[in-house]
Amino acid sequence: MQTVDDITLKHARSGRRDAKARVLETMQDHWFRFCLMQLRDSHRAEDATQETAMRVLQSLDRFDGRSSFKTWSFGIALNVCRELRRKQLRHGAADFDDVGEPIDSNAADDAGVQMDAIEQNAALRNVLASLPARQREVVTLRYLEEMSVQDTANAMGCAEGTVKATLFAALRAIREKLTGGKADVER
Amino acid sequence: MTPLRNNLDQAKAQYRKVRYRGNLADDVLGTSLPIANAPKRGWRDLLALAAALAIGMGAMFLWMSSRSVSTSTLPVVAIADPATRPADTTHIQTQAQTTTQTPTVVVEAKDATPFTAVPTLETFASANTTTGSAGDFSLSVPSHPILFSLASLVEAEAENQLNPSTNGMDPGASETQEPL
Numbered sequence: 577m578q579t580v581d582d583i584t585l586k587h588a589r590s591g592r593r594d595a596k597a598r599v600l601e602t603m604q605d606h607w608f609r610f611c612l613m614q615l616r617d618s619h620r621a622e623d624a625t626q627e628t629a630m631r632v633l634q635s636l637d638r639f640d641g642r643s644s645f646k647t648w649s650f651g652i653a654l655n656v657c658r659e660l661r662r663k664q665l666r667h668g669a670a671d672f673d674d675v676g677e678p679i680d681s682n683a684a685d686d687a688g689v690q691m692d693a694i695e696q697n698a699a700l701r702n703v704l705a706s707l708p709a710r711q712r713e714v715v716t717l718r719y720l721e722e723m724s725v726q727d728t729a730n731a732m733g734c735a736e737g738t739v740k741a742t743l744f745a746a747l748r749a750i751r752e753k754l755t756g757g758k759a760d761v762e763r
Numbered sequence: 764m765t766p767l768r769n770n771l772d773q774a775k776a777q778y779r780k781v782r783y784r785g786n787l788a789d790d791v792l793g794t795s796l797p798i799a800n801a802p803k804r805g806w807r808d809l810l811a812l813a814a815a816l817a818i819g820m821g822a823m824f825l826w827m828s829s830r831s832v833s834t835s836t837l838p839v840v841a842i843a844d845p846a847t848r849p850a851d852t853t854h855i856q857t858q859a860q861t862t863t864q865t866p867t868v869v870v871e872a873k874d875a876t877p878f879t880a881v882p883t884l885e886t887f888a889s890a891n892t893t894t895g896s897a898g899d900f901s902l903s904v905p906s907h908p909i910l911f912s913l914a915s916l917v918e919a920e921a922e923n924q925l926n927p928s929t930n931g932m933d934p935g936a937s938e939t940q941e942p943l
Contacts, residue, residue, distance in 0.1 A: 593792060596788070596792060597788035597792055600787040600788040600791060600792070601788055603787075604783040604786075604787035604788075605781065605782050605783050607787075608783035608787075609778055613778070618784075622783070622784070626787065626791055629787055633791070700770045700771075700774050704774070719774075719775060720774065720778045722775075747767065750767060750770070750771075751767045754766055754767060754770055
């Protein structure tokens with residue numbers, strides 16, 4: 577994946593607008609895909625992406641380099657998505673975890689069409705939609721973003737063992753729904 | 764390849780096709796953080812701003828200091844020429860007029876005895892020097908403590924003329940005078 581180099585980060589930290597713009601241009605698709613997978617609504621995903629970008633820029637001074645920039649920024653995106661989900665629940669709207677159904681693709685706009693592109697595999701679409709939020713986060717980070725278990729744990733703010741256990745449960749659920757439990761899960 | 768792995772790979776391929784609509788840098792830096800577009804200020808600008816603030820604060824401090832005179836620093840107004848002091852209180856009377864923004868002491872001489880009242884501190888140089896012998900004279904002073912001091916002094920001096928045993932120009936020496 578295209579990543580943000582240290583020099584760009586250094587310049588962005590010092591307040592250079594061009595460096596900040598480069599950081600955002602590099603990461604915008606990654607953040608948006610991730611938020612779209614978690615929120616399953618293109619408008620909310622755009623809002624979450626922009627909120628993530630603002631928080632990243634405001635927190636650049638606190639990035640200490642212990643993990644990669646991608647991992648650190650995905651941790652922020654993850655928190656933004658969780659906050660939006662909680663806010664939606666507080667306002668009485670149904671969460672996809674509760675409904676367990678995919679989004680209405682008839683109301684698709686440009687980004688919605690892209691969501692459909694993800695979900696061309698209809699079987700996987702239903703399976704991913706039915707996963708609990710935490711399992712969907714792990715699957716997205718570990719398999720779709722191809723992060724290591726350690727990076728996934730860092731981004732989620734939990735232990736590696738928790739990531740492995742959640743991942744195992746998620747893959748087992750996916751496998752059972754896709755293949756009726758006939759195939760083994762590759763861990 | 765297992766069906767699960769196959770499905771995940773397909774999902775990954777589709778996932779990577781998703782793009783953010785528009786330009787995030789424009790969306791965020793262009794509107795949400797307008798301060799990012801503001802011209803950058805260097806340390807010289809900050810230094811100049813700090814110096815201007817310091818000068819302004821200093822000027823305000825000096826001005827406030829000149830305004831807040833404690834009564835312990837009085838008297839600040841004195842009769843300039845003892846030889847021209849009025850003979851007794853029957854020759855002058857004072858009253859304060861505080862209805863205007865600049866309080867004024869009106870010194871009224873009841874006979875032709877000349878007198879002069881001047882402010883003795885430079886900070887009150889704006890007060891008018893009053894010289895006269897008969898009629899009404901105004902001595903504009905900037906605050907009430909000055910008014911009281913002037914009135915006390917004028918009358919105390921007059922009493923000194925009547926009672927030579929009383930020394931000094933202590934404003935509090937005259938217990939009988941009417942406060943302004």
